[in-house]
Amino acid sequence: MPLPHSHHHCGSPRDYFTEQLLTILVCGLFGFAAIQMYRNGALEFLAPQFRLPVLVGGAAILLLVFIRAIAVWKEAGAYQATGDMNAIGCGQDHTHDANCNHTLYPEQPEVVADPDADDGHSHDMSWTFARMLILVFPVLLFFMGLPNASLSKERQLAMAGNDAAMGSEMLKDLAKDAVVVDEKTLDGGVIVRELKTRTGLKIRETIPSDGGEPKLEIIAGEGSQMRFNDLNDAAFDERKRQSLEGQTAILEGRFKRLADKEFSLFRFKMTCCAADTVPLKVRIIVPQALGGFNDFDWVQAKGTIQFLQLPGQDRYVPVLLVADITDVRKTVAKNEYEQ
Amino acid sequence: MSEILDFLLLFSSILWEAMPFIVLGAVVAGILEEFLPQQAITRILPKQVVPAIMMGALLGLIFPMCECGILVVMRRLLRKGLPLSCCIAYMLAGPIINLVVIFSTWIAFKDHKIGFEVVGLRVGMAFVIACVTATIVHFQYRRYGNALLNPIAIPQGSPDALESPTPATGTVDGTTGMPRPRTLFNRLGNVSATALHDFVDITVFLIMGAVLAALIKQQIGNEAIDSFSRDQPILAIPAMMLTAVLMCLCSEADAFVAASFTNMHISAKLAFLVMGPMIDIKLLLMYTRVFRPRLIVTIVVCVTIQVFLLSLLVYTLYEASNWTGLSG
Numbered sequence: 001m002p003l004p005h006s007h008h009h010c011g012s013p014r015d016y017f018t019e020q021l022l023t024i025l026v027c028g029l030f031g032f033a034a035i036q037m038y039r040n041g042a043l044e045f046l047a048p049q050f051r052l053p054v055l056v057g058g059a060a061i062l063l064l065v066f067i068r069a070i071a072v073w074k075e076a077g078a079y080q081a082t083g084d085m086n087a088i089g090c091g092q093d094h095t096h097d098a099n100c101n102h103t104l105y106p107e108q109p110e111v112v113a114d115p116d117a118d119d120g121h122s123h124d125m126s127w128t129f130a131r132m133l134i135l136v137f138p139v140l141l142f143f144m145g146l147p148n149a150s151l152s153k154e155r156q157l158a159m160a161g162n163d164a165a166m167g168s169e170m171l172k173d174l175a176k177d178a179v180v181v182d183e184k185t186l187d188g189g190v191i192v193r194e195l196k197t198r199t200g201l202k203i204r205e206t207i208p209s210d211g212g213e214p215k216l217e218i219i220a221g222e223g224s225q226m227r228f229n230d231l232n233d234a235a236f237d238e239r240k241r242q243s244l245e246g247q248t249a250i251l252e253g254r255f256k257r258l259a260d261k262e263f264s265l266f267r268f269k270m271t272c273c274a275a276d277t278v279p280l281k282v283r284i285i286v287p288q289a290l291g292g293f294n295d296f297d298w299v300q301a302k303g304t305i306q307f308l309q310l311p312g313q314d315r316y317v318p319v320l321l322v323a324d325i326t327d328v329r330k331t332v333a334k335n336e337y338e339q
Numbered sequence: 340m341s342e343i344l345d346f347l348l349l350f351s352s353i354l355w356e357a358m359p360f361i362v363l364g365a366v367v368a369g370i371l372e373e374f375l376p377q378q379a380i381t382r383i384l385p386k387q388v389v390p391a392i393m394m395g396a397l398l399g400l401i402f403p404m405c406e407c408g409i410l411v412v413m414r415r416l417l418r419k420g421l422p423l424s425c426c427i428a429y430m431l432a433g434p435i436i437n438l439v440v441i442f443s444t445w446i447a448f449k450d451h452k453i454g455f456e457v458v459g460l461r462v463g464m465a466f467v468i469a470c471v472t473a474t475i476v477h478f479q480y481r482r483y484g485n486a487l488l489n490p491i492a493i494p495q496g497s498p499d500a501l502e503s504p505t506p507a508t509g510t511v512d513g514t515t516g517m518p519r520p521r522t523l524f525n526r527l528g529n530v531s532a533t534a535l536h537d538f539v540d541i542t543v544f545l546i547m548g549a550v551l552a553a554l555i556k557q558q559i560g561n562e563a564i565d566s567f568s569r570d571q572p573i574l575a576i577p578a579m580m581l582t583a584v585l586m587c588l589c590s591e592a593d594a595f596v597a598a599s600f601t602n603m604h605i606s607a608k609l610a611f612l613v614m615g616p617m618i619d620i621k622l623l624l625m626y627t628r629v630f631r632p633r634l635i636v637t638i639v640v641c642v643t644i645q646v647f648l649l650s651l652l653v654y655t656l657y658e659a660s661n662w663t664g665l666s667g
Contacts, residue, residue: 046352067531
């Protein structure tokens with residue numbers, strides 16, 4: 001015959017108060033960690049709009065803990081005075097005993113609840129301690145100064161992908177359908193023409209007097225800072241592509257080499273947290289082979305915006321065509337996540 | 340070493356992002372437990388099963404909660420007498436059919452020129468899946484009753500219900516054993532007791548789920564998924580369903596991740612967007628605090644089959660109209 005036993009925290013006053021005090025302690029630490037992480041700026045792995053809720057959540061937990069602590073204090077006093085668990089409301093929890101006859105299945109009234117079964121809450125303190133240990137894990141990480149603000153270099157480079165280079169003949173292809181805007185003949189018979197493609201790219205074509213191979217150079221504008229996100233979004237919208245093409249953009253991001261004259265700059269977009277991070281990439285094509293840059297360096301590049309289709313694919317990718325190699329330079333580190 | 344640090348970062352980001360919503364859910368649960376009269380909900384619900392379920396599926400429009408917080412609230416509503424079928428409909432559809440997620444989905448896809456399509460199909464699929472699953476659960480409940488539920492979630496007043504998982508301080512006089520009037524502090528004490536109880540109960544499983552999700556997410560590369568879905572558009576549907584289960588993304592953010600799979604057919608994106616808020620690793624662990632395994636299996640099987648079939652239907656319709664659903 002099953003022994004009578006009470007449920008939940010009323011197994012014994014000692015168990016009950018131990019569980020309550022552990023809950024107060026661990027939840028208090030949890031709330032404290034949440035508030036301190038916000039105050040110390042240690043929530044870089046969350047999007048800005050999700051950081052304040054952590055502070056509010058932490059404060060709410062501390063408030064709950066405060067109220068609970070007073071309630072438990074009063075309960076302890078009442079228990080000391082009367083020695084009766086009913087005095088602290090524990091009698092509200094039911095007790096299984098031989099006369100309990102709880103049915104598990106309405107259609108099978110003969111099947112009664114097994115008081116020794118695990119029905120969602122433990123009958124000893126081991127599960128309480130196990131739960132508290134699990135809850136303490138993120139708090140311990142906080143006290144150890146973990147986690148880092150951003151993903152590792154290896155992971156970021158892996159997320160940036162292994163894109164194939166688009167090729168160095170692209171400028172020639174773009175110049176094919178260009179119209180001549182201006183033309184001058186210099187001394188010695190050298191012809192200099194200014195071309196403009198249908199995508200707004202301005203090209204200076206220098207044709208030697210001996211009829212040799214024309215030299216193509218991009219004519220750069222002044223340039224303004226642009227966002228990776230805007231360029232990546234515009235790649236899907238024909239009207240936005242048309243409005244941006246031909247403008248000169250300045251971008252700052254991590255460097256990843258694709259070929260001698262081609263590399264990617266990348267940053268990341270985080271909607272809610274680091275787990276939903278997606279890379280934002282822009283290809284940069286330079287007129288000469290580029291040296292002195294390593295993968296993962298922070299680099300600034302200025303170039304003319306184009307949206308080009310990848311070989312064998314329908315989609316467009318944003319590309320900056322750099323006029324002068326000096327328009328690519330190292331820069332100071334920024335936040336990995338574009339705001 | 341860098342892999343461990345990346346794991347800790349992914350784990351922490353999943354946990355701390357969800358934490359405020361769990362707290363909100365726990366506080367709402369505490370207030371419901373203390374202030375909502377037993378059976379009050381059932382009085383305003385339609386008597387017929389199907390309209391009640393449909394109302395449950397649309398409850399997220401009034402009480403918007405993410406999938407983490409909704410579970411805590413749903414458990415209390417269940418204890419307060421909201422029928423299990425309505426709870427299931429709210430739990431499955433609520434994280435999708437709410438204004439915050441509808442707006443974020445539209446924002447994520449508007450530049451891809453498929454914003455309204457994705458929103459409409461996502462909401463429509465979620466509604467159908469939630470209602471069908473809830474109806475099946477309704478019939479299952481008629482057969483098995485509260486044996487489908489974790490005792491802590493069994494409606495109050497049922498013979499095998501726990502009276503309260505938390506003490507109702509101040510309700511009994513220590514010497515006479517008679518009920519005594521509750522002071523405001525007693526009531527606040529009870530709210531805090533329930534809220535902390537639920538917070539601890541659910542956060543433990545959130546932490547375990549976040550550990551698993553972070554471990555698995557380290558092995559998943561978006562680029563591999565993107566190229567696979569381009570080559571295998573039909574197989575991409577189950578692949579994206581599995582990805583959604585493993586990635587454990589918040590329903591407010593998953594649309595932006597889905598939108599980043601630029602080569603993927605809209606059907607696979609929808610599979611990802613509908614499956615994730617209904618079933619993922621952390622949710623499965625958290626479900627164990629409300630349901631018994633039999634009911635969890637029912638939910639998982641129903642949702643999985645429906646998401647796959649409806650996504651396949653979308654794929655077929657789009658192919659028949661000679662459109663890929665890819666933005667151009």
